[in-house]
Amino acid sequence: MDQKENNYLNINRNLWNQKVDFHIKSDFYDVSGFLKGNSSLNKIELNLLSDITDKSILHLQCHFGQDTISLGRMGAKVTGIDLSNEAIDQAKLLAEKSNSEADFICCDIYDLPNHLDKQFDIVFTSYGAIGWLPDLNKWAQIISNYLKPDGMFVFAEFHPIVWMFDENIEKIKYSYFNSGAIIETETGTYANKNANIEAEFVTWNHSISEVVNSLISNGLEISSLDEYDYSPYDCFNKTVEISSNKFRIKHLKNKIPMVYSIVATKKL
Numbered sequence: 001m002d003q004k005e006n007n008y009l010n011i012n013r014n015l016w017n018q019k020v021d022f023h024i025k026s027d028f029y030d031v032s033g034f035l036k037g038n039s040s041l042n043k044i045e046l047n048l049l050s051d052i053t054d055k056s057i058l059h060l061q062c063h064f065g066q067d068t069i070s071l072g073r074m075g076a077k078v079t080g081i082d083l084s085n086e087a088i089d090q091a092k093l094l095a096e097k098s099n100s101e102a103d104f105i106c107c108d109i110y111d112l113p114n115h116l117d118k119q120f121d122i123v124f125t126s127y128g129a130i131g132w133l134p135d136l137n138k139w140a141q142i143i144s145n146y147l148k149p150d151g152m153f154v155f156a157e158f159h160p161i162v163w164m165f166d167e168n169i170e171k172i173k174y175s176y177f178n179s180g181a182i183i184e185t186e187t188g189t190y191a192n193k194n195a196n197i198e199a200e201f202v203t204w205n206h207s208i209s210e211v212v213n214s215l216i217s218n219g220l221e222i223s224s225l226d227e228y229d230y231s232p233y234d235c236f237n238k239t240v241e242i243s244s245n246k247f248r249i250k251h252l253k254n255k256i257p258m259v260y261s262i263v264a265t266k267k268l
Contacts, residue, residue: 005134005181008202009083009108012132015199016084019189020064024090028191028235029066035098039073040066042232042245045126045156048224048263052076052122058146060109060125065091067126069100079103079120081112083132110138112146119148126156127233127259130211131163131203134181140214147266153220155211155264159227159257162236163205169238169249177207190235208260220264227257 004011023029034040053075059068062080064087072078072095080102082088088106095102107115110133123143133139143153166173174182182203188195212222230246231239240250248254 002181002183004183004200005202008134008181011200011202013083013085015186015197015201016063016082017086018197018199019191019195020084020086020090022189022195022197023191024064026191028233031066031094034066034069034094039070041070042156044228044232044259044261045124045154048154048156048261049074049122049124055121056118057122057124058116058120060123060142061129061132062091062104063087065094065102065104067124068102068104069095069098071124072100072102076122077101079105079116081105081107081109081116083108109133109142110135112142116146118146120146120151121148122152122154123147124154128158128235130157130206133206134204136206136210136214137217140218140220143215144218144220144266147220149266149268151266153215153262153264153266155262157211157260158231159260160205160207161256162231162258167237169236169252174205176205178204178210180204190233211262215262215264219267221267222262222264224261224263226261228259228261229254229257231258 024031055076057071057076057078059080062068062082065080068078068080085106088104091104105115164172164174185200187198230248232245234247238250239247241247
């Protein structure tokens with residue numbers, strides 16, 4: 001294993017720690033609007049979650065907590081976890097500023113059993129999450145372990161086809177399948193492309209079959225798998241807004257899926 005691949009946690013934590021301050025100040029995350037009561041959740045996941053009043057929710061890879069707090073505002077009892085200590089510090093501060101009840105834990109997702117010992121009605125994760133994880137079987141084990149019997153996993157993620165393209169969305173550069181670690185250097189960040197950030201990162205591409213089979217093999221029953229021909233975020237190059245909060249790659253129009261979602265239930 002490459003030394004950088006083996007050290008991916010420290011490399012990626014460093015990257016995300018650098019991103020946090022720029023993200024909090026960005027129009028992309030609109031923290032001022034959020035503090036006035038705006039939700040950060042999108043229609044895709046809201047439709048999947050439905051009524052979550054009094055539900056306990058574990059939010060994996062929560063960044064600085066906007067979605068976690070938004071779930072709490074809907075009446076859920078929420079715990080968010082993230083690798084970045086800077087993100088978790090800001091998540092706690094954001095919860096305090098918004099008078100919200102949410103618990104936050106800073107740790108690697110695979111190390112969560114050493115930090116948390118309870119089960120939840122729902123495990124939730126979304127958008128740009130699993131690409132930072134090398135082993136989806138271990139990921140699915142975590143999900144299964146933290147779900148109550150008959151508990152629900154709700155997942156919305158960028159489609160793996162999107163990650164096949166180069167940065168300018170002009171040609172196929174990467175494999176659809178998990179063919180090993182992708183080690184590169186990022187300049188700027190999706191929320192502020194001019195941010196003074198230049199740092200290495202390590203990611204992995206995961207096919208839909210890899211995701212689905214990891215869930216099935218860990219006792220989860222898939223109840224829905226949907227694909228969407230748009231992104232709710234303007235985080236890729238060469239996009240056009242086709243309607244409110246719906247973005248497509250301009251020259252690809254509606255020809256590719258950009259997001260997919262899964263709802264699964266832990267078997268009794």
